[in-house]
């Protein structure tokens with residue numbers, strides 16, 4: 336390791352949602368925040384250097400994308416995911432959630448149904464419902480000790496006049512990295528039913544040993560033509576506050592329709608500093624990411640061992656990808672509100688409430704392990720001690 340991820344970088348006072356926003360969100364001061372999906376790590380040094388250099392220039396007029404920005408994306412996906420992207424397929428966009436909302440507006444009509452797999456990242460519900468569309472849920476089920484797709488249910492639901500499916504790959508919050516077989520089977524079902532597949536691959540780079548992210552675009556040409564992938568450097572390099580993403584849309588008509596909707600809303604898809612950060616991260620951030628992944632993997636090892644000895648009633652399914660751990664507290668018999676209030680009050684730790692991911696998230700809490708080992712230990716020990724005090 337050349338980077339010391341154990342070093343704490345206090346974030347309080349930087350107007351960050353995770354630390355500074357926790358009091359308002361959880362209604363209590365001085366909580367240890369392990370909720371929002373960003374990292375407590377400083378970004379790769381080359382990203383800081385590139386930003387500093389750009390800031391030093393001192394002029395922040397309108398941005399014009401150089402070929403280097405697009406090339407950095409192409410090189411990244413080629414090196415990291417063995418995916419050869421055509422530059423023409425890329426559309427720059429101002430965030431994955433805004434892009435999902437745009438996709439819903441572009442490719443479905445009010446009243447249409449859009450399918451998601453629950454438990455689901457909460458904005459998936461919002462981008463569908465707030466645009467006047469209907470959510471159809473295909474709950475994941477636990478099969479042989481891990482979350483899996485219920486294909487029978489999926490087939491039934493897709494036949495109920497669903498127009499679009501939003502896939503989370505890898506999956507937040509359950510941490511699954513879908514296999515090629517799973518993705519192919521799911522893709523075939525969508526093709527057969529004429530359902531447009533939108534794959535949110537924001538967590539693509541956060542995958543642990545023994546697992547491989549398969550980009551939906553890489554599956555086969557026919558599926559690539561009937562799908563859209565959204566991706567970003569934000570989770571990978573801890574630059575989510577810079578709001579940068581892009582779409583991969585191989586189909587010319589779909590791409591033009593998406594571009595037209597971006598144009599109608601006049602959304603800016605570039606911010607000069609975001610573009611600088613993304614380009615530097617993709618071009619020079621790989622060694623940092625490898626070390627960050629190794630560190631987070633060792634956090635997972637520590638947490639797994641700790642939970643086996645000190646938190647026996649809580650079930651942890653080790654994530655294959657993402658820096659998020661989906662913890663099952665159902666054995667304690669508390670409803671979602673009681674559970675979260677208890678952990679906030681007695682452990683003084685802020686975790687994401689499972690019920691915000693859908694009703695099948697009741698009794699679960701999501702923990703972010705992209706933090707120093709000391710933070711992780713403090714949080715886990717406080718939770719264990721609080722659970723010990725339960726009658």
Ligand SMILES: Cc1ncc(COP(=O)(O)O)c(C=O)c1O
Pocket residue numbers: 372429430431432433456503507535537567569575578579580
């Ligand atoms: C699955 C998923 N999609 C999208 C986002 C957020 O994307 P953005 O900040 O680019 O809107 C997150 C953040 O946690 C996420 O987990």
